[in-house]
Structures are given as structure tokens and as C-alpha cells.
Amino acid sequence: MVLNNIEKLLEKYENGETSLKEEQVLKNYFQSDTVAPHLEMYKPMFDYFLVSKKEQFTKDVPLKTTKSYLYQWISVAAVVVLLLGVYFNTSGNRQELGTYEDPQLAFNAFSKSMSMVSKNFNKGASTVGYLEEVNKGTETLGYLNELEKSTQIIFKK
Structure with missing residues (x-):
């Protein structure tokens, strides 16, 4: 009867359904x-749990940390440089390009550029007209190909 109870508890244990009392x-x-x-294979597992429960960490844990403020100062400097760059870039270049109040002036400028x-x-x-001369030259090369075909027929290479 005890063996049946242990087998049922093992099945519940494998499914993760046991309570702490059942595990004990x-x-x-x-x-x-x-x-x-037939249950000997479970013995090393429970022996391991017993041994691991008795283990203790014996090394000293250093609680003091040395903070390095170098990265914080680098990030502050980067932000300052970025803000200065944006400020000087926007304040110096206030030149408006391409806008006309008078429509006639705008049309004249557009006509000039076009x-x-x-x-x-x-x-x-x-200069593209020279390409037609090149086309004529390639046509004469076509005649040379015809001449070569006829000589091949005559001499049967």
C-alpha cells in the first residue's frame, strides 16, 4: 500500500502537482x-536535493563598488556639443532662397532658368547626331558579314 502511494506521489511530483508535505x-x-x-533511479535525484540543501556560499561578497563618472561626463559633453552645433547652425543661416512676393518676378526667374x-x-x-554616323558604320559592317558568309559557302570551311 505504501509503495502505491509513493508511485502516485512520484507521478504527481513529475507533473509538478505535489505539495511541500508530499515532497517531504x-x-x-x-x-x-x-x-x-524499480524506483532506485530516483534515489540519486533526491540525494542531490539533500546535499544541495546543506551547501553554503563561503566567499566574501564585496559590497563597495567604485563608480566611474567618466561615462557620465562624456555624455554631458556630447549633449553640450550637440546643442551648440544646433544653435550655431540655425542662428547663422537665416537666408531665404527661392521665394518671390511678386508673381511677375517669379515667372521671369523661372523663364530664365528654363x-x-x-x-x-x-x-x-x-552631339547625339554623331550617333547616326555610327549606325551607318555598323550597317556597312553588316555587309561585311554577308561577304564572309558567301566566302564560307564558296570555300566550305
């Missing part, structure tokens, strides 16, 4: 010399 019953059973042969773009675009497009 299991520990007491496995500390005794009358452990059933005529400059058009002039440079036309200059670049005029």
Missing part, C-alpha cells in the same frame, strides 16, 4: 534503505 514524504522515503528496486536648361539640353542633343 518522497524525500524521507528515498533517504531510507528500503527503496523498491531657357538655360533648354540651351544646355539642346547643346547635348546636338
